[in-house]
Amino acid sequence: MEEGSGKTRCGFGEVARFWEPRRIWYNGVLFVVVLLWLGLTWPHFRPALTLEAFGKMTVLALLANVCYCAAYLVEFFLQAVASDGGRRRLRWAVWILGMLLALLVENYWIADEIYPDFNQKQGAVMLGAGEMFRGATGSASNMNFPAPLAVIGFLAASLGTFAAIAAVVIFWFARKPRLARVAGFAIAGGMVVYLVLLLGFSAGSHETMLGRGQEKYFCEIDCHLAYSVLDVKRQEQGPVDDYMVTLRTRFDETTTSPNRPKDAPLMPSPRELRLLDDAGHQYDVASSLGTSLTTPLTPASSYTTQLEFKVPKDARGLRLLIETVPGWPDRLVIGDENSLGHKKTYFAL
Numbered sequence: 001m002e003e004g005s006g007k008t009r010c011g012f013g014e015v016a017r018f019w020e021p022r023r024i025w026y027n028g029v030l031f032v033v034v035l036l037w038l039g040l041t042w043p044h045f046r047p048a049l050t051l052e053a054f055g056k057m058t059v060l061a062l063l064a065n066v067c068y069c070a071a072y073l074v075e076f077f078l079q080a081v082a083s084d085g086g087r088r089r090l091r092w093a094v095w096i097l098g099m100l101l102a103l104l105v106e107n108y109w110i111a112d113e114i115y116p117d118f119n120q121k122q123g124a125v126m127l128g129a130g131e132m133f134r135g136a137t138g139s140a141s142n143m144n145f146p147a148p149l150a151v152i153g154f155l156a157a158s159l160g161t162f163a164a165i166a167a168v169v170i171f172w173f174a175r176k177p178r179l180a181r182v183a184g185f186a187i188a189g190g191m192v193v194y195l196v197l198l199l200g201f202s203a204g205s206h207e208t209m210l211g212r213g214q215e216k217y218f219c220e221i222d223c224h225l226a227y228s229v230l231d232v233k234r235q236e237q238g239p240v241d242d243y244m245v246t247l248r249t250r251f252d253e254t255t256t257s258p259n260r261p262k263d264a265p266l267m268p269s270p271r272e273l274r275l276l277d278d279a280g281h282q283y284d285v286a287s288s289l290g291t292s293l294t295t296p297l298t299p300a301s302s303y304t305t306q307l308e309f310k311v312p313k314d315a316r317g318l319r320l321l322i323e324t325v326p327g328w329p330d331r332l333v334i335g336d337e338n339s340l341g342h343k344k345t346y347f348a349l
Contacts, residue, residue, distance in 0.1 A: 015072070015075050018088075018091055019068075019071050019072070019075075019091075019095075022095055023065065023068055026064075026068055026095075026098075026099060026102065027061070027064070027065070029099065029103070030061075030064060030102060030103070030106055033103065033106055033107065033110075034106075034110075037110050059197075059200075059201075060146075060149070063149070063153065063197065064102065066193050066197075067102070067156065068098070070098075070156075070160060071091075071094060071095070071098065072186065073160065073163065073164060073167075073183075073186050074094050075091075076167055076171075076179055076182060076183055076186075077167070078090055078091065105148075105149070105152060140208050140210060140214070140215070140216045140217065140345045141216070141217045141218075141219065141224075141345075142216070142217070142218050142219065142323075142324065142336065142337040142338075142345070143219050143335045143336060143337070144201055144204065144205050144335045144342075145201050145334050145335025145336075146335075147219040147335075149334075150333050150334045150335050150336065151333070153194070153197075153333075153334055154329065154332060154333050154334070157190065157194045160190055161187060161190065161191070164183050164184075164186050164187040164190070165187065167179075167180075167183040168180050168183045168184050168187070171183060194334075197334050198332065198334050198339060198340060199340065199341060201334050201335045201339075201342075202339055202340055202341035202342040202343075203341065205335075205337075205342050205343040206343050207343040207344060207345075207346070208343075208344075208345040208346070209319065209345075209346050209347075209348045210228075210229075210345065210346065210347050210348065211348055212229055212230070212231075212232075212348075213228055213229070213230065214228060214347075215227065215228045215250070216228070216322065216345050216347070217252070217255070218268075218269070218271075218322075218324065220266060220268075220269065223251065223252075223255055223256040223257065223260060223266060223299070224252050224255035224256075225249060225250065225251055225252070225266070225268055225297070226249075226250045226251075226252050227247060227248065227249055227250075227322055228247070228248050228250070228347075229245060229246070229247060229248075229320065229347045229349075230246045230247070230248050230304065231245075231246040232244070232245050232246070232349050236313075237310070239312065239313065240310045240311060240312055240313065241310075241311050241312075241313055241315075242308065242309075242310055243275070243308070243309040243310075243311060243318070243349065244306055244307070244308055245306070245307045245308075245309065245320060245349070246304055246305075246306050246307075247273075247293075247304065247305050247306075247307055248302055248303070248304050249268065249291075249293060249297065249302060249303055249304075249305065250297075250301075250302035251266060251297040251298065251299050251300065251301050251302065253299035253300040256299055262299055263298055263299070264298070264299075265296040265297065265298050266296060266297050266298070267294065267296045268293060268294055268295075268296075268297070269324050269325075270294065270324070270325045270326075271293055271322055271323065271324060271325065272322070272323045272324075272325040273285055273293075273307060273320065273321070273322050274320075274321055275309045275311060275318050275319070275320055275321075275349070276318070276319055276321060276346070277311070277315040277316055277317050277318055277319075278316050278317035279315070279316075281312075281315065283309050283310065283311050283315075284309075285307050285308065285309060286308045286309060286310050287307075287308040288305055288306065288307050288308065289305070289306040289308075290303070290304055290305045290306045291303035291304065291305055292305070293305055318349040319346035319347060319348055319349060320346060320347040320349060321344055321346055321347075322347070323337065323338060323344075324337075324338065
C-alpha cells in the first residue's frame with residue numbers, strides 16, 4: 001500500500017522471505033564455530049560430550065533463535081523510516097551486525113566461561129552453568145544456566161521491552177495503529193518466550209544438599225567464589241541450642257576469566273545466610289566472628305567466618321542456605337537460584 005511519503009509497506013510474507021533464509025546461515029555459522037572450538041582444542045572438551053549437555057545446548061540454540069527474532073522488531077522501524085531500496089540495505093546491515101554480535105557472545109562464553117573450567121585430568125564441571133556440563137567433581141552452583149548469557153538475556157529482554165513500548169507509543173501518536181498493534185504483540189510474545197525459559201530452567205533445577213567440606217559456587221560473571229561448611233559445634237543453652245558454624249569463603253583461581261588480572265581483588269556480593277528446619281522455620285545469624293563475608297579476596301585466597309545461630313531444641317533437619325542479596329532483579333534472571341520457582345542448594349548440618 002502506498003503512503004503519502006512514497007514508501008511502501010511490506011507484508012509479513014515479504015519480510016519473512018528476507019529474514020528466514022538467513023536464519024539458516026545464522027545457525028550454520030554459530031554451529032561451525034562450535035565445531036572449530038571442539039576440533040582445534042580436542043580433547044579438552046571431551047568431558048562435556050554427554051546427553052544432558054546436548055539437551056542443554058539445544059535450549060541455548062533455541063535462545064539464540066529467539067534473539068534472532070528481534071530482527072522483526074527492528075523491521076517495524078524500517079517500515080516507517082526507509083524506502084524499498086534503503087530498507088533492504090538496512091536489513092543487510094542489521095543482519096551483519098547481529099551476526100557479529102552473536103559470534104562475539106558465543107566466543108566470549110566459550111573462551112571465558114567454558115574453556116578455563118575443563119580440566120582434562122579431573123573432568124571438571126563448567127562452573128557458572130551449574131548442571132549444564134556435570135563432570136566428575138559434581139560441584140554445585142547458584143546457576144544452572146551460563147551466567148553471561150543469563151545477564152545478556154535479562155538486559156536484552158529489558159531493553160527490548162522498553163524499545164517495544166516506545167514503539168507502541170510512537171506509532172500510536174503517529175496514527176499508525178496497525179504498527180502499534182504489531183509492536184504490542186511483539187511485547188506480549190517476547191514476554192511469553194522469556195517467561196517460558198525462566199520457568200523452564202527453574203523447573204529443571206534440583207534441590208541439593210551438600211555435606212561437610214563440599215563447596216557451593218557463586219558466579220561473579222568473570223570468576224567464582226566457593227563456600228563450604230568446615231565445622232559445626234552445638235551447645236545446649238536452656239530452651240535453645242547454640243550452633244557455631246565455621247564457613248570458608250574461597251576465591252577459586254581456576255575459574256577466573258583469562259582477561260582478569262591475576263592479582264585483582266574481588267569484593268564478594270552481599271550474601272544472606274539463615275538456617276531452615278523441616279517445619280519451614282527460619283533462623284537468622286545471631287552473631288559472627290572472624291573475617292567478614294564482604295572482605296575482598298584475591299585469586300587462590302580464602303578466609304573463615306564463624307556464624308552463631310540460636311535454634312529451638314525441637315528443630316529437626318537443620319540446613320544452611322546461602323543466597324545473594326538483594327533477590328531483585330535475580331528473580332527474573334534465567335537459571336539464577338533466586339529466580340521464580342528455582343530449587344535451592346543447602347548445606348546439611
